[in-house]
Amino acid sequence: MSKVASEVVGGVLNELHLAIKKHDIEKAESLFEQAKATFDEMEENQDVLIYFSLLEERYRMMLFDARGKRLPDRSYFDDSQSKCIEQTDDMIDYYFYFFEAMHEAYNKNFERAISLYKVAEKKIVKIPDKIEAAEFYFKVSWLYMSLRQSVVSLNYAKDAMNIYKVHEGYKKKLAVSLVVMATNYMHMNRFQKAEEYFTQSIEISKEIEDSFLEAMLHHNISILYSNSGRSIDCIQAVQQALSHDEWCESSYYINSLYMLTREFFKIGEKNKALFYYKKGQEELDKNGNKIYEKKINMIYNLYCRDTSESFPACKNDIHSLNKLNDLDGVHDLSLLISSHYEYKGDYKEALEFAKMAMIAENKMRSLGSEM
Secondary structure: OEOOOHHHHHHHHHHHHHHHHHOOOHHHHHHHHHHHHHHHHHHOHHHHHHHHHHHHHHHHHHHHHHHHHOOOOOOOHHHHHHHHHOOOOOOHHHHHHHHHHHHOOOOHOOOHHHHHHHHHHHHHHEEEEEOOOOOOHHHHHHHHHHHHOEEEEEEEHHHHHHHHHHHOHHHHHHHHHHHHHHHHHHOOOOOHHHHHHHHHHHHHHOOOOOOOHHHHHHHHHHHHHHHHHHHHHHHHHHHHHHHHHHHHHHOHHHHHHHHHHHHHHOOOHHHHHHHHHHHHHOOOOHOOOOHHHHHHHHHHHHOOOOOHHHHHHHHHHHHHHHHHHOOOHHHHHHHHHHHHHHHHHHHHHHHHHHHHHHHHHHHHHHOOOOO
């Protein structure tokens, strides 16, 4: 029986790659299974196998981004395979570092992600594909956004948007780029500007009829409303996200349960807060999430225990988030806890959490400056 030419399989992988970049979920799933089915019959070609392995990692990340499918605990590649990667052509070599940087950023291994993005940026000059450049700009902008390096993040995000705007079929990616813009302006306390970008992204999601994306964007704008003191608007936005069944079945579900617990406690609706706290615990028991386990328990302790009990409990959970490298979460929750203690007149405790927020912010800025 004759072997399938590696070039034929490579063509399928290129189609898969394009479907992944466009977030064409159904086509990507079909091409992924088609590619897997051909490998036993393919002539030996290490480059194609590496290319598929890289695309598989990107495919999993696409499903995480677009449908909330859970990521594997660790990356497929490790440092022992770097020599093999260096023997491939420029495109796959670039993909290796780019995809690995993406994976490390998802896992909040920021120093590793920064290091890999620096290598990828040097290699992307050899890749003529403008969309590939946009993908790079977008991912780096997301990393800087996560580190609250807003000025640098905005520059990368604008570069990505300028490319997506002039290429057909990339409205979904444009919408997500608008979220990066919005989040950066939120971090800069320019809430009206942030809301304008969020609103644009929601309009695009409706135009392309992507209900999951629309749910995600409603959840994202709820964060803006929470940070700007608009708890009722925040709650309404989260409830719009939860009206989509697919969102409730995804790994993002706990994010929304946490947000409702937090906001109902903030406005004094304790019974409603406890209802969503209980649902959050049920979701954590079912699927687990170390970061949101700490976050939602922190909110519960803050509002349901007196200061002598909540202070050490919240402090321990903040240290746990630090160990998990959720620096943005540490910053956000430390400020919220500090504000709550200050309101109660517990100024010593408020000051300690304010210091924790400052340390987290300084660490994020330090990491961002290394890129």
